[in-house]
Amino acid sequence: MNRLIRLATLSLACVPLLAHAHKAWLLPSSTVSTVDQWITVDAAVSNDLFYFNHVPLRIDALQIVDPKGSQVKPENVATGKYRTTFDLHLTQNGTYRLANINSGVFANYEENGAPKRWRGTAENFAAEVPANAQNLRISESVGRVEAFVTAGKPTTDALKPTNVGLELVPVTHPNDLYAGEAAKFGLLLDGKPATNLDVTILPGGSRYRDQPQEIKVKTDAAGQFSVTWPAPGMYWLETKWQDDKTSVKQATQRRVSYVATFEVLPQ
Amino acid sequence: MRRLPRSLRPLAAFVACATALPVWATDLSVKAQIPTLNVAEYHRPYVAIWVEREDQSIATHLSVWYQTDAKKEDGAQWLKDLRQWWRRGGREQTLPIDGVTGATRPVGEHTLQFSGTGKQLRGLANGKYHLVVEAVREVGGRELLRVPFDWPATRKQQLTAQGKTELGAIMLDLAP
Numbered sequence: 001m002n003r004l005i006r007l008a009t010l011s012l013a014c015v016p017l018l019a020h021a022h023k024a025w026l027l028p029s030s031t032v033s034t035v036d037q038w039i040t041v042d043a044a045v046s047n048d049l050f051y052f053n054h055v056p057l058r059i060d061a062l063q064i065v066d067p068k069g070s071q072v073k074p075e076n077v078a079t080g081k082y083r084t085t086f087d088l089h090l091t092q093n094g095t096y097r098l099a100n101i102n103s104g105v106f107a108n109y110e111e112n113g114a115p116k117r118w119r120g121t122a123e124n125f126a127a128e129v130p131a132n133a134q135n136l137r138i139s140e141s142v143g144r145v146e147a148f149v150t151a152g153k154p155t156t157d158a159l160k161p162t163n164v165g166l167e168l169v170p171v172t173h174p175n176d177l178y179a180g181e182a183a184k185f186g187l188l189l190d191g192k193p194a195t196n197l198d199v200t201i202l203p204g205g206s207r208y209r210d211q212p213q214e215i216k217v218k219t220d221a222a223g224q225f226s227v228t229w230p231a232p233g234m235y236w237l238e239t240k241w242q243d244d245k246t247s248v249k250q251a252t253q254r255r256v257s258y259v260a261t262f263e264v265l266p267q
Numbered sequence: 268m269r270r271l272p273r274s275l276r277p278l279a280a281f282v283a284c285a286t287a288l289p290v291w292a293t294d295l296s297v298k299a300q301i302p303t304l305n306v307a308e309y310h311r312p313y314v315a316i317w318v319e320r321e322d323q324s325i326a327t328h329l330s331v332w333y334q335t336d337a338k339k340e341d342g343a344q345w346l347k348d349l350r351q352w353w354r355r356g357g358r359e360q361t362l363p364i365d366g367v368t369g370a371t372r373p374v375g376e377h378t379l380q381f382s383g384t385g386k387q388l389r390g391l392a393n394g395k396y397h398l399v400v401e402a403v404r405e406v407g408g409r410e411l412l413r414v415p416f417d418w419p420a421t422r423k424q425q426l427t428a429q430g431k432t433e434l435g436a437i438m439l440d441l442a443p
Contacts, residue, residue: 154358
């Protein structure tokens with residue numbers, strides 16, 4: 001009985017780590033712009049799209065790649081109760097990729113009979129999790145939350161994959177999307193086509209309608225999918241994967257996710 | 268001058284004849300009406316006028332009007348609001364475009380004339396096209412009109428379209 005309760009407590013403790021009910025997103029003030037303009041971006045985690053009503057997205061792992069492929073820094077970063085905001089100066093012509101990369105190692109274990117939870121990186125795992133940890137269960141996660149912004153003509157240098165986790169490769173450029181037209185994208189898992197993967201797409205503005213109006217698609221044998229945007233607006237895309245390709249040898253499971261925000265313009 | 272070798276004489280005659288021929292080309296003129304609007308805050312519209320191929324790509328840019336006053340805020344930043352023109356090729360242009368871009372224009376009828384042998388039309392291949400006129404106004408709306416035509420014209424033609432909000436009558440005159 002005691003053991004059962006302990007197990008129950010342990011699984012309850014796991015919930016916030018494993019729960020995927022909330023959606024993380026980056027929402028740019030505009031995605032089609034011109035050189036030397038600024039954009040501002042909201043970053044939040046919520047159930048409703050795109051409303052900041054739960055918690056801000058922590059952007060410690062934000063990587064902004066400019067059109068030439070170099071890293072640039074966000075400006076005026078501020079975190080409030082419900083959202084993080086930052087600005088980006090579009091100093092170059094072309095496409096910028098904004099990616100918040102959440103990778104980490106999660107451990108659940110018992111120490112002297114007490115359930116413990118740890119979150120960190122693969123590097124500091126050995127130093128921080130005691131060697132005598134019992135019932136040690138470790139999982140890893142690799143996730144990207146992305147948005148794209150273009151000054152002038154869309155380019156693709158910033159969209160080159162890093163070949164880690166799930167990534168989007170454009171067939172249609174992500175800043176060239178229009179209502180009523182089909183867009184095609186590829187998904188890569190560790191640099192290889194991610195085939196037969198479920199992809200969920202949700203339109204923003206969920207507060208003002210009754211149904212989520214979810215679009216579900218699957219990647220084909222080439223790891224590609226296409227979607228015909230039903231209406232203009234902001235859309236949120238998510239896809240997930242689970243495997244055992246872990247970097248910490250004791251870890252048994254790797255959870256991979258990819259999220260992106262797309263702006264679809266009217267004709 | 269030495270006489271040309273006998274073998275080259277027919278060629279020389281042909282060249283002389285070809286250059287002497289009148290150039291057969293259609294002239295194109297566009298009349299675009301910017302309507303009077305009863306609004307509290309009026310700004311002149313941004314307007315783009317171009318020739319569109321059947322696949323909606325831009326065959327030639329004819330005219331683009333935007334806020335070019337250097338003393339004011341950079342007007343080029345709102346050219347993206349000419350949404351169709353921007354996606355089809357506006358975003359690839361370096362501004363200003365010689366002979367195409369200019370300042371915004373007031374309410375009234377504006378006539379633009381393009382010679383068939385001029386820079387914008389001389390490269391236009393035979394085929395079916397649309398004249399496209401797109402207008403967008405600060406704190407206002409957007410309107411886009413298409414007028415289909417064949418190029419080159421075989422007879423004098425006047426083709427029209429009627430705007431409802433940001434544009435008035437659009438008239439395309441073709442004169443072979």
